Amino acid sequence: MAGITLAIAEAKLAVWLAAEEALATSQSYEIEVEGNRRQLSRADLGQVAKRIDYWNGWVVRLGGLATGRSRTRTIIN
Template structure:
């Protein structure tokens, strides 16, 4: 996603966590603003989709929250 900021990812994660909490608290449906002027209604039947969105945005927050730089795994340097 081009231009994605940590603040945006955190805001999206917060929205999906709020949707999950509302449905877990007994609400049958919850409306979430997906973009300015655009909304989506989710229902209890969408619980798996809500969880996928939480996982997605949590991963993005973790990626964007890193200190930057390149992570290299499984490389051994020999003198």
């Protein structure tokens, strides 16, 4: 894998946001991520929230790099 791109991170975030929405309105949701099919239930909302945070972090980091607004600083003495 060449690395996680902004497009990949945004797509993954969208998948997990859809899972959260479905779980909020029904008892279960089936999701397929990278060929792995999983059945999620309301009890898994904590896991879904963790994955949303994870992918949102990637989107924020990569989005900052794409716009040149990264939080990384180089200090030269």
